[in-house]
Amino acid sequence: MNSGQEVKILAIESSCDETAAAVVVNGRDVRSNVISSQIDIHTLYGGVVPEIASRKHIERINQVIEQALEEAEITLDDLDAVAVTYGPGLVGALLVGVAEAKAIAYAKKLPLLGVHHIEGHISANYIENKELKPPFLCLVVSGGHTHLVNVSDYGVYEVIGATRDDAAGEAFDKAARAIGLGYPGGPKIEKAARLGNAQAIHFPRAKVGGSDYDFSFSGLKSAVLNYLNGCRMKNIPIIQEDVAASFQKAVVDVLVSHAAHAIEQYQVKKFAIAGGVASNTMLRNSIKEACEQRGVQFYHPSAVLCTDNAAMIGTAAYYDYIAGRRDGWNLNAVPNLKLGSRR
Ligand code: KG4
Numbered sequence: 001m002n003s004g005q006e007v008k009i010l011a012i013e014s015s016c017d018e019t020a021a022a023v024v025v026n027g028r029d030v031r032s033n034v035i036s037s038q039i040d041i042h043t044l045y046g047g048v049v050p051e052i053a054s055r056k057h058i059e060r061i062n063q064v065i066e067q068a069l070e071e072a073e074i075t076l077d078d079l080d081a082v083a084v085t086y087g088p089g090l091v092g093a094l095l096v097g098v099a100e101a102k103a104i105a106y107a108k109k110l111p112l113l114g115v116h117h118i119e120g121h122i123s124a125n126y127i128e129n130k131e132l133k134p135p136f137l138c139l140v141v142s143g144g145h146t147h148l149v150n151v152s153d154y155g156v157y158e159v160i161g162a163t164r165d166d167a168a169g170e171a172f173d174k175a176a177r178a179i180g181l182g183y184p185g186g187p188k189i190e191k192a193a194r195l196g197n198a199q200a201i202h203f204p205r206a207k208v209g210g211s212d213y214d215f216s217f218s219g220l221k222s223a224v225l226n227y228l229n230g231c232r233m234k235n236i237p238i239i240q241e242d243v244a245a246s247f248q249k250a251v252v253d254v255l256v257s258h259a260a261h262a263i264e265q266y267q268v269k270k271f272a273i274a275g276g277v278a279s280n281t282m283l284r285n286s287i288k289e290a291c292e293q294r295g296v297q298f299y300h301p302s303a304v305l306c307t308d309n310a311a312m313i314g315t316a317a318y319y320d321y322i323a324g325r326r327d328g329w330n331l332n333a334v335p336n337l338k339l340g341s342r343r
Pocket residue numbers: 016141142143144145168169170172173184185186187190275276277278279280281306307308
């Protein structure tokens with residue numbers, strides 16, 4: 001057991017298609033952050049195949065953890081706690097990480113901390129922005145989630161808006177497949193869009209009845225499919241770059257307008273973005289501009305901390321650890337875990 005003032009947490013993340021482990025000290029000092037991506041395998045199938053994801057996690061998890069400990073130059077004996085993503089995500093994938101974390105914590109008699117994946121994404125902002133503290137608003141845009149979250153304190157979250165259907169990253173992935181750009185869609189659309197005209201095609205910016213902050217992206221996906229079908233039927237050439245640029249602009253416009261409205265209504269001084277889509281340059285620049293115009297400080301993680309990683313899980317876990325929260329041996333994977341449901 002570590003005897004000094006430092007709190008050393010081993011964090012494990014396996015909710016989707018990255019097998020990841022990290023050692024995080026005192027919440028914001030990342031000593032190692034190992035990510036083994038399965039993207040090449042899932043690309044063959046055009047998306048994540050849950051059973052393959054679970055099998056790959058089980059093959060790789062021990063190696064990834066060993067590497068994380070080695071890079072951090074510590075052993076299991078130096079740890080103060082073990083943290084793991086326990087939801088939301090693919091159940092079989094989550095179970096691998098949860099079982100592994102429990103085994104290590106049990107064998108080494110260490111506290112066990114289950115972390116909400118989205119809480120992890122939000123906490124990624126703390127790693128490189130040492131001065132960032134709640135309260136702030138955070139737009140979480142990933143492959144599975146689109147949430148506008150009021151972070152009033154560490155571990156205290158109020159979801160003020162969410163998608164009613166597809167997540168922003170899912171929309172990127174589906175549009176990319178329809179355009180013929182392949183998987184994963186976000187980076188491919190971003191690259192193609194750089195060479196395209198964002199004004200070429202007008203795609204809808206959906207408003208959701210009854211909520212100022214909820215999102216809907218399924219209509220946009222249908223509009224892209226309709227546009228492509230229309231071109232094919234009328235023998236009009238499809239310019240992939242223009243479709244990508246126009247689609248990306250439609251997504252970014254909606255995200256920015258909701259973010260700007262929330263900033264004004266909630267009167268916050270800080271705004272952060274998180275999740276895989278937060279690595280999109282156009283989204284970052286547009287939100288940054290909206291923040292600057294309103295005198296609000298803008299925060300974002302670097303690209304490697306936007307997509308799935310275990311460092312963000314270790315950071316989130318640290319604030320739970322110092323608040324005295326612990327999990328029992330009955331910790332289980334919860335595929336549809338809601339944010340804020342445990343506090
Ligand atoms: O956070 P993440 O790694 O996994 C989930 O928790 O879902 O996010 C993955 C998502 C994918 O849908 C991917 O297409 C999207 O993030 N993404 C991007 C970019 N990079 C990744 N979307 C837009 N632009 C990008 N540069």
